[in-house]
Amino acid sequence: MKIDKIAVIGGGAWGTALAQMAAAGGDDVLLWAREDEVVGAINRIHQNPIYLKDIPLSESITATANFSDLSEADAWLVVTPAQHMRAVLSRAPCPGMPLVLCSKGIEESSGLLLHEVAHDVCETSPVAVLSGPCFAHEVAKGLPTAATLACEDAELGKALHDRLARPEFRLYWTDDVAGAEVGGAIKNVLAIACGIVEGKQLGQNARAAVIARGFAEMKRFGAAVGAREETLAGLSGMGDLVLTCTSTASRNFSLGKAIGEGQEVADLMRDRTTVAEGAYTAPVLHRIATEKGIDMPIVAMVAGLLAGKFKIDEALEMLLARPPRAEAV
Numbered sequence: 392m393k394i395d396k397i398a399v400i401g402g403g404a405w406g407t408a409l410a411q412m413a414a415a416g417g418d419d420v421l422l423w424a425r426e427d428e429v430v431g432a433i434n435r436i437h438q439n440p441i442y443l444k445d446i447p448l449s450e451s452i453t454a455t456a457n458f459s460d461l462s463e464a465d466a467w468l469v470v471t472p473a474q475h476m477r478a479v480l481s482r483a484p485c486p487g488m489p490l491v492l493c494s495k496g497i498e499e500s501s502g503l504l505l506h507e508v509a510h511d512v513c514e515t516s517p518v519a520v521l522s523g524p525c526f527a528h529e530v531a532k533g534l535p536t537a538a539t540l541a542c543e544d545a546e547l548g549k550a551l552h553d554r555l556a557r558p559e560f561r562l563y564w565t566d567d568v569a570g571a572e573v574g575g576a577i578k579n580v581l582a583i584a585c586g587i588v589e590g591k592q593l594g595q596n597a598r599a600a601v602i603a604r605g606f607a608e609m610k611r612f613g614a615a616v617g618a619r620e621e622t623l624a625g626l627s628g629m630g631d632l633v634l635t636c637t638s639t640a641s642r643n644f645s646l647g648k649a650i651g652e653g654q655e656v657a658d659l660m661r662d663r664t665t666v667a668e669g670a671y672t673a674p675v676l677h678r679i680a681t682e683k684g685i686d687m688p689i690v691a692m693v694a695g696l697l698a699g700k701f702k703i704d705e706a707l708e709m710l711l712a713r714p715p716r717a718e719a720v
């Protein structure tokens with residue numbers, strides 16, 4: 392099996408960066424974007440002026456707003472915000488098309504992981520997941536990056552690896568699709584928590600505690616949905632957790648930081664141009680954890696703070712008042 396022609400669905404920062412990476416060898420790449428302004432600018436001046444400003448893009452990238460153009464591709468990279476993936480895929484002619492899911496989240500309405508949503512909408516499509524510590528602007532500039540490529544079909548996984556990996560974009564493979572998705576979805580919620588710690592000036596010890604105990608929550612959730620612990624300890628889990636929990640380049644961390652500094656959640660969420668997935672993942676993750684009896688206190692606090700159920704000082708008090716426990720998960 393050989394994958395040559397790549398199409399990318401989603402002209403945000405990450406879709407644009409992935410199109411840039413897929414076009415780095417000079418191969419033509421088709422990028423579907425929702426905004427006419429993005430389509431026009433990519434085709435005319437090879438830039439994405441809304442989502443990835445000031446980064447020159449490869450002339451091998453062509454943008455389109457027509458789903459019908461995508462049927463010529465050998466595989467699609469799906470890079471919409473998680474909550475819009477079902478609606479966008481439902482409009483695209485996907486029978487049998489291999490899909491590489493690059494978004495990070497859990498569908499709020501159904502509680503499904505994104506590979507389950509893709510199977511729902513595109514029943515005959517084989518599905519892979521690409522996830523890891525990858526700030527879009529760094530990938531678009533060709534800075535060294537490593538990520539996880541998860542695919543149950545080994546032949547398709549190898550073909551995707553051969554087409555997408557580059558020396559500066561190193562892909563490690565696994566067949567643990569759920570594992571790769573769980574890490575990417577949960578780290579966004581934990582990044583909001585770490586941003587709150589930063590904004591509230593609770594200290595670096597507290598941030599390290601959130602990362603380590605948040606990882607324990609990730610492992611508990613993973614075990615309940617069949618994710619392998621070794622995947623969570625890799626790039627898509629621990630790797631992305633460290634990146635996103637320690638940098639203001641993360642939208643999730645920055646959202647948390649602003650909340651920690653005392654800004655109102657409603658103001659911060661209103662009129663956002665870019666997506667902070669953790670704000671949508673936190674409530675559904677908390678709901679699933681409660682239903683399945685999975686202990687996820689940090690996730691519960693983030694969900695409660697976003698919903699305005701309590702103040703940060705109260706959340707901190709509740710976390711610190713939890714009964715002592717053994718460290719092992």
Ligand SMILES: NC(=O)C1=CN([C@@H]2O[C@H](COP(=O)(O)OP(=O)(O)OC[C@H]3O[C@@H](n4cnc5c(N)ncnc54)[C@H](O)[C@@H]3O)[C@@H](O)[C@H]2O)C=CC1
Binds near residue numbers: 407475479665
């Ligand atoms: N930016 C990054 O560094 C990375 C992002 N991701 C993930 O990629 C996914 C996409 O994120 P970004 O490209 O960063 O987005 P972005 O924040 O740069 O852009 C927002 C995107 O949302 C789309 N959008 C807004 N309203 C929509 C609607 N009603 N229906 C369909 N699409 C709509 C816009 O067209 C645009 O493509 C997210 O799940 C994110 O977690 C994953 C790795 C890195």
Ligand SMILES: O=C(CO)COP(=O)(O)O
Binds near residue numbers: 525527582634
């Ligand atoms: O997923 C990311 C890096 O791997 C991007 O993080 P943010 O969505 O928080 O900006």
